[in-house]
Amino acid sequence: MSGAGIFIKKDLNLSNIQLEVLMGILNVYSLVGSFAAGRTSDLIGRRYTIVTAAVIFFFGALLMGLAPNYALLMVGRFVAGVGVGYAMVIAPVYTTEISPASCRGFLTSLPEVFINIGILLGYLSDFAFSNFSLKLGWRIMLGVGAIPSVFIGLAALIMPESPRWLVMQGRLGEARQTLHRVSDSLDEANLRLAEIKKAAGISSDCNDDIVTVAKKSHGEGVWRELLQRPTPAVRHILLATLGVNFFQQASGIDAVVLYSPKIFEKAGITSDNQKLLATVLVGVVKTTFILVGTFTFDRVGRRPLFLYSMGGMVISLASLGTWLTVINHSKTKLTWEIAMAIVSVLTFVATFSIGMGPAAWVYCSEIFPLSLRAQGVSMGIGVNRVMSGVISMTFLSLQEAITIGGAFFLFMGVGIVGWIFFYTLLPETRDKSLEEIQSLFGTFFNWRLTSAEIVKNQDANDNQIEMESSTNDHN
Template identity: 70%
Template sequence: MGFATNYAFLMVGRFIAGIGVGYAVVIAPVYTAEVSPASSRGFLTSFPEVFINSGILIGYVSNFAFSKLPTHLGWRFMLGIGAIPSVVLAVIVLVMPESPRWLVLQGRLGDAKRVLDRTSDSKEEAQARLADIKAAAGIPQDCNDDVVQVEKKSHGEGVWRELFLHPTPSVRHILACVIGMHFFHQASGIDAVVLYSPRIFEKAGITSDNDKLLATVAVGFVKTVFILVATFLLDRIGRRPLLLSSVGGMIFSLATLGFALTIIDHSHEKLTWAIALCIAMVLANVAFFSIGWDP
């Protein structure tokens, strides 16, 4: 995208980048859950979100730095600099161990056992995890060969049928929770607050481009910090209390933000307290979202 010569070139690059990001945000937490030990699984599975938001923060900071360049160069550096961590990630992936579940499904029990031995807290845990995976794959527990023949199963047709056509009460309950969570995750308006925070700050009365960029950096910083806080609290407090506090805080912050913007919109003079309240509520909204909805 940094080398784009026209709008179509830029959109093609954005489309390809979107596909890569889409794969990554799904695969990373699943892979982490499959290789991590039970004692730290909740902590480690939150790390993809931590690093996503760390990357967003770095993007905000780099955008602020590159905004000092001439316009015809600044936006190219803003987009092109993202290729550096992508190349580093591609190299690191080459030396990462394969998922033990995938290895078992391919009949490579020896390789799966070695990965589990390296990623478990104890030999006993590694054996228990391997036994669970073998049971799910339909491999007898007394089979200890390094390579075995595994019966190839369907590509999930039965799963879709169970989910949507003939779900059991428990599956229906889980499905409702999952769909509801993801719906309200998007309906919470966090994307509007984060992506359009410069517009919100401008509406609040911050007209300087430099000040708007700095305020946007603050949004990224708060989001990253509170995701880290949530990551350390997940296994101690639990997801439900964090989620409930997140929802309550977001309701309060959005309502207060709307109130402050309305006051500013109907005022004929600059209200410093209202501007400060808008900034505080944007940051509070991002913070509350990060401790519950995000990890």
């Protein structure tokens, strides 16, 4: 949509307001999919929810590519947005639940890696199709997105189901087989199964292939545990999830990704082809550094990457705001000023991609208890999509109101608050099993907890699980 927006505006004679709504509305529409994905994945499984996301997005991309006018283009954006919402929830949930702890950070960050590869391919297709006729070029740019969704849907059919979802359904035999396939050793598979059974309230002595597991009807109990009567640990986890997703988007990444051509235009680049080429460079840098972040997750840890990444973003935003302001007040456009603005954009996307981009996926999908994971992640994605929509649908108006340099100074201020939030509230989760992670939450400043306090929190969580299990048996 970044490059297509240039040509859509010309072809359909759109105002700035219509264009920014079109650009950002997909993120708002994705709320429908993100809120439905948690319940859907609990009902039909993680694997078939991935298939559902692929099918929905396939039809959305076709509708966008065939749209004859603005109204039908918006319909296509709605359908595609629902598919995006499904995918953004289920991808990290599925990957987290199937991955061993030794490489969970690496594997769970892969969705963000391939999102960035997709963005880069989108930039390249914008450039490749920019020489087509005005009416045809942007339609191909959007319609070509239907092709990858076909491969995703077909591939998901041969993937194993999440062992944690299988245990929640009482299908222990299938969960055991899956864990044998995806664990580093038989002992690790047995240990993971024992931890999952404990979290689900199933006796560790139970070796049946199929058991009956008490389920909360229609998810009311899950939402009650999340929102109405959360434990201190769940309240802390939810706060961390909502905060991570808020600051990831409110710091302005979508303004740069979607409006790179506009930013480069303000920096002094006037040719459409040159703007698209500069945007391709943004995609290359973003994809390269997302790979760097992916390979350092399980070595460096989540918390340091959050802090280094947001710190780098704040510095980059300060630089970008400064140079755009200087250029805006200069009577002549100097090459070195334009170069510094471009370097600031590239530094911003690089520092975002090395931590904030993939870290949000990994961290939020691994910190929730098993029974709350799908709905908890969907709430985080909901905040993520709302903020993404707000930023992308107001950026053009914002830069007209306070100048484009002022807009990036505003994002810098948000980033500073985000850094303080991460430093204060996010404990490290590296090398912890999903069932161990909950003991890190429940009190602020968790990185200062002693071993005794962690054990105490774990005992409290164990007692709660045993009480829930006893209640289920009694019922």
